[in-house]
Amino acid sequence: MYVYMNGELVPKDQATVSAFDHGFLYGVGLFETFRIYNGHAFLLEDHLQRLNKGLSDLSIKKNFSKQEVMAALSLLLEKNGYENAYIRFNVSAGYGEVGLQVEPYEVPNVIIYPKPLPPAGNDIFEKKAQLLTIKRNTPEGSYRLKSHHFLNNIYAKREIGNFPDVEGIFLTENDELAEGIVSNLFWFNEGTLFTPAVETGILNGITRQFVIKLAAKLGYQVKEGFFKPEVLETADEIFITNSIQEIVGIKEWNGRYFPGKQGKITQLLFQQYRQYCLLLSSKTELDKEV
Template identity: 35%
Template sequence: MIIYLDGEFVPKERAVVSVFDHGLLYGDGVFEGIRAYHNRVFKLREHLDRLYDSARTIALEVPLTKDEMQEIVLETMRRNNLREGYIRLVITRGVGDLGLDPRKCKKPTIFCIAASIQLYPDELYEKGLEVITVSTRRNIPSAVNPRVKSLNYLNNIFAKLEANLVGVPEAIMLNNENYVAEATGDNIFIVKNGVLITPPNYVGILEGITRNTVIDIARQRGITVEEKVFTLFDVYTADECFFTGTAAEVIPVVKVDGRPIADGKPGEMTWELIAAFRELTKVDGPLIFPEEAAGCYSDK
């Protein structure tokens, strides 16, 4: 495996960061998880926009342009001879001292990893997930804003620990007002009477790239989409439920807190959106190996 690290492409054995890096010491940094399909890096520009927005929010100056960062992602895929896979792009505050002061960190650390990933087995996409609601509340925007995709993921990890204790793969997190926010690593959607509903940004969610893509797909297909607050009552009584995320893609949820969603099987709208999303991955995003694309997929 070849990894990009601060201007070099190095074997994973040499891809090391300092123990004084504030990304390690304090979770001070930002990242993106990105997918590649069919010789394309899916929604790469949208991921880079979110990465740079996260960095700006925490006053982390990125020394590279978005075009330069895009080329790093593509070249990392090429160096590993990958046409499909998962990409982790990370920017930390950089090396400092043992104090908190970010001014002591003179230069950000930037690295990019490309590898394969399968978050859930295929059978769960066919049968759907069984999940629980956890007691851990989502970070409030006035503390650690969930819209910043930061290296500090302890809030999500606390929720994942609760899910692990009862043997389910994912969990729903509420905000401090008891509204449904999101899952530990995914966004949530429900369907009621033909309307697709998902929580708005202000309840305390990470604005997912896959989430926004599914909203666009649904509206293009004439499906009414509402971004509004809802509670667990609305989840329990929904006609359908599913999660979205870069690693998870679009995956049905069929049971929440022991309660089947409708008939306990993935719903028709969920299947429609899964199929449409998978088709979009064939044509959206910059090519990794442009010379292989002739006659296959058109560049957008």
């Protein structure tokens, strides 16, 4: 497998960064994960908008255009022979001396990691949801970045173990619903779609934003807010989202069973999602005819 590194295609076992990279030393770096569907990078513009804002906030002097990234992806996918892939787009701060740096980072390291995926099918996945005892840490700044700082998530994954059919659900320090280890949380009840507010400290996932807009387009009321975990007990359906797993039905929570992938709203949103994943570069295009 080849990775894209600073403008070059490099065999994965030859891709290296300096031991003085501040992404390694201090976690100063960001990443985005998204899917390639038959060569199309779904919601790429939204991912880059979030990435570019985060880089500016971290004083990493880099800004990515859609054209630049698509050119890199095209080279990478062709070299590896992939038409459908998982992409991790990684930007670390780059070289710096030992010690905390206040000056901007001028030469970041840009690495794009691909993994092959099968063509997207029409089957919805489902999982069990497990309440975590470890709480969601608060963001380091005014909002949560998709950064290299991932220890809270790693501890959470260790708590539930290596079970791919289980997603751990974080609570905030105030015992309110937050998000999954690698997902955002939704539930449907009496005609309304609910999800924790960004102000709880969760990552504002790109798929989360798309599903909120998609549900509203379909005529559903969407409420973001602060919720205790007990509200899930009376939910009609629960599902989680992320850019790789898409929309995943939850079939069990706290000893109670739910429709999971059989949920009517979960299925409807997934079917709509599947129609758009080959077409859209931004959620704003939902407002246009495609």
